[in-house]
Amino acid sequence: MTELRTPTQRLLAAAASSYGRHVQLLGPLPDVSGERVRQLVQDSGLTGRGGAGFPTSRKLAAVAGRRRAVVVANGAEGEPASSKDRVLLLRAPHLVLDGVAVAVRATGATEAFLYAPDDLADRLQDVIRQRADPVGVTLIRADSSFIAGQETAAVAAAEGRPAVPRSVPPMPFVSGVRGRPTLVNNVETLAQLGLIIRYGPDWFRAIGTADEPGSRLLTVSGAVFRPGVYEAPTGDTLAAALRLAGGAAGSVQALLVGGYHGAWVPWLPDTAGLPLTRSALAPYDAAPGAGILVALPRRRCGLLATAEIVAYLAGQNAGQCGPCRNGLPTLAGQLWELATGWPTTGLVREISRVAGLVDGRGACAHPTGTVRLVRSCLRIFSADVELHRAGRCAAGRGTR
Amino acid sequence: MTDRLRVDWTRCRARGLCLELLPELLTADDWGYPLSRSGETEPSVPRWLSAHAERAVVECPRLALRISPDPGEPGAGRP
Amino acid sequence: MTDALWYFGRGTGVTVLVLFSLVVVLGIVTRSGQPLPGLPRFAVAALHRTVSLAALAFLTLHVLTLLLDPYAQLRLEDVVLPFRAAYRPAWQGLGTVALDLVVLLVASSLLRQRIGVRAWRWLHWAAYLCWPAAVAHAIGTGTDRHSGWLLTVVVACAGAVGAAGIWRLVGRSFEPDIPVARVPPPTGLAGLW
Numbered sequence: 001m002t003e004l005r006t007p008t009q010r011l012l013a014a015a016a017s018s019y020g021r022h023v024q025l026l027g028p029l030p031d032v033s034g035e036r037v038r039q040l041v042q043d044s045g046l047t048g049r050g051g052a053g054f055p056t057s058r059k060l061a062a063v064a065g066r067r068r069a070v071v072v073a074n075g076a077e078g079e080p081a082s083s084k085d086r087v088l089l090l091r092a093p094h095l096v097l098d099g100v101a102v103a104v105r106a107t108g109a110t111e112a113f114l115y116a117p118d119d120l121a122d123r124l125q126d127v128i129r130q131r132a133d134p135v136g137v138t139l140i141r142a143d144s145s146f147i148a149g150q151e152t153a154a155v156a157a158a159e160g161r162p163a164v165p166r167s168v169p170p171m172p173f174v175s176g177v178r179g180r181p182t183l184v185n186n187v188e189t190l191a192q193l194g195l196i197i198r199y200g201p202d203w204f205r206a207i208g209t210a211d212e213p214g215s216r217l218l219t220v221s222g223a224v225f226r227p228g229v230y231e232a233p234t235g236d237t238l239a240a241a242l243r244l245a246g247g248a249a250g251s252v253q254a255l256l257v258g259g260y261h262g263a264w265v266p267w268l269p270d271t272a273g274l275p276l277t278r279s280a281l282a283p284y285d286a287a288p289g290a291g292i293l294v295a296l297p298r299r300r301c302g303l304l305a306t307a308e309i310v311a312y313l314a315g316q317n318a319g320q321c322g323p324c325r326n327g328l329p330t331l332a333g334q335l336w337e338l339a340t341g342w343p344t345t346g347l348v349r350e351i352s353r354v355a356g357l358v359d360g361r362g363a364c365a366h367p368t369g370t371v372r373l374v375r376s377c378l379r380i381f382s383a384d385v386e387l388h389r390a391g392r393c394a395a396g397r398g399t400r
Numbered sequence: 401m402t403d404r405l406r407v408d409w410t411r412c413r414a415r416g417l418c419l420e421l422l423p424e425l426l427t428a429d430d431w432g433y434p435l436s437r438s439g440e441t442e443p444s445v446p447r448w449l450s451a452h453a454e455r456a457v458v459e460c461p462r463l464a465l466r467i468s469p470d471p472g473e474p475g476a477g478r479p
Numbered sequence: 480m481t482d483a484l485w486y487f488g489r490g491t492g493v494t495v496l497v498l499f500s501l502v503v504v505l506g507i508v509t510r511s512g513q514p515l516p517g518l519p520r521f522a523v524a525a526l527h528r529t530v531s532l533a534a535l536a537f538l539t540l541h542v543l544t545l546l547l548d549p550y551a552q553l554r555l556e557d558v559v560l561p562f563r564a565a566y567r568p569a570w571q572g573l574g575t576v577a578l579d580l581v582v583l584l585v586a587s588s589l590l591r592q593r594i595g596v597r598a599w600r601w602l603h604w605a606a607y608l609c610w611p612a613a614v615a616h617a618i619g620t621g622t623d624r625h626s627g628w629l630l631t632v633v634v635a636c637a638g639a640v641g642a643a644g645i646w647r648l649v650g651r652s653f654e655p656d657i658p659v660a661r662v663p664p665p666t667g668l669a670g671l672w
Binding site: 165166167320321322323324326327330354357359360361362363 | 408410429
């Protein structure tokens with residue numbers, strides 16, 4: 001069994017093109033009881049890598065006590081600025097499926113699903129066929145919509161229904177796929193599980209922070225020399241993350257942290273040294289989320305960038321909930337006006353008002369996440385609003 | 401243990417009966433959907449409004465309303 | 480005495496027809512989501528329910544009277560099983576069908592919270608079978624089927640229901656939320672950075 005190369009090459013070092021190679025590289029999956037698995041996960045302090053960062057041991061415990069559980073591995077990754085799940089499924093699918101098998105053992109599940117992008121489906125079907133897991137994994141094809149990766153949308157997809165979110169309660173761990181207790185975990189979380197079960201909690205905790213130990217996959221894009229998926233210990237700084245991606249290409253003004261439902265963090269000497277943790281980024285209402293970082297160069301207008309993202313998000317609502325269905329397009333139109341038209345104080349006030357109407361009023365976090373981005377934009381790019389009002393733009397482009 | 405009025409947003413179609421039956425707690429947003437007057441997303445239902453709130457729950461043509469106790473955990477269970 | 484029973488049976492029957500026609504009109508208004516002058520939406524819904532229960536009360540009287548009336552030759556089983564009565568079985572049967580459907584409509588509405596909106600709505604479409612059956616029954620079973628006043632009542636009821644139906648079909652959508660502003664299409668997020 002090959003020693004994993006460097007501490008921050010854990011998941012990405014587990015690349016194996018076949019089951020044989022995978023076992024050769026990492027060894028077979030240890031046979032461990034469900035209770036032992038749950039103990040190991042609790043000791044490791046593993047938190048979800050899908051964005052919410054929920055302690056995995058608690059999710060396992062919630063489902064484990066119930067009968068006829070279901071495991072859903074969520075690799076749908078609807079977020080355009082994220083590619084980590086895709087890369088993981090391409091490079092180390094067997095590790096992900098090991099994690100599924102471990103989760104099945106931990107919860108006593110009798111059914112398992114892998115929810116993955118449509119264009120990877122054929123490859124993944126081959127991968128599944130190479131295995132002989134006690135509970136076979138059924139592949140579910142995910143469409144490319146933003147909302148397809150939401151937890152209850154994943155549950156709906158596993159039922160063969162349209163991948164749109166459902167109202168909770170009941171939570172999936174109580175009633176999910178066909179009314180059965182369902183564990184939904186991001187594929188990266190499950191891959192980490194596949195490593196924890198082999199190398200143990202102490203190994204896992206050897207890097208990263210105490211609150212959210214281990215490594216995490218990052219998707220770094222935007223004004224960097226080598227945009228791509230990288231792996232780093234949790235708690236590494238924003239600057240270190242950009243360095244992994246070859247460093248900033250040109251002058252960066254802000255980072256979008258946490259993806260399209262995240263927030264802008266101004267790029268300054270102070271902030272560059274901030275660790276990518278919930279607590280450090282709290283003043284900006286940002287969180288590591290699913291490890292998404294987008295570098296906004298100075299030559300791009302922050303207001304316009306936000307307006308583009310919100311226009312996309314508005315088009316991606318599931319159409320189920322009134323405040324979101326109506327509010328997001330309204331916000332998109334307003335932000336567009338802010339970025340390309342005349343940003344009056346009245347307009348800024350209206351944006352805040354509509355944002356308040358939309359926040360938290362929907363079946364899922366889509367409206368809330370979008371509002372977070374909008375509010376962040378108004379805060380961080382307030383100087384740009386002033387410039388636009390004077391008929392100028394920090395990016396040097398005409399606004400009208 | 402406070403009771404809160406909760407809306408199933410996938411069911412609500414802004415029919416507006418709840419706005420008529422619970423004007424103390426609810427008003428219409430820009431699009432006719434029930435908006436809590438208190439600023440909280442899910443308003444707490446005081447005892448003196450219990451009966452009216454329950455009536456709103458029963459009368460909603462879409463069965464989109466529900467009253468349940470507050471577990472006291474902020475953001476509990478949000479995916 | 481039997482004459483009195485027959486007239487009472489007839490009278491309650493006409494009352495039931497008028498009341499159920501009103502119920503259908505109120506049901507159409509309820510579904511439309513529109514209030515009426517002086518009646519907020521919840522009151523329209525409540526009125527619809529109240530009148531249907533009043534109609535049900537008169538329906539009970541109507542059936543009891545006719546069970547007691549020897550001229551009607553109505554047996555207990557004819558009340559629930561249609562088209563097997565001795566007197567004008569076809570027309571009588573339509574009344575039984577209407578009654579069965581009324582029971583279904585009222586029961587499903589009382590259990591609405593249990594069965595859920597979809598099942599309830601699906602069952603409630605039976606109202607559009609129930610009412611025509613009741614009208615046909617009213618015309619067909621009456622000894623006074625050609626009498627002017629009954630025809631007037633029937634035409635008025637049908638007219639009211641028809642008008643409500645047309646109003647509903649032709650009127651604007653009841654979904655009150657304002658049409659959504661057009662979203663400016665993203666110019667390509669890839670070019671963003």
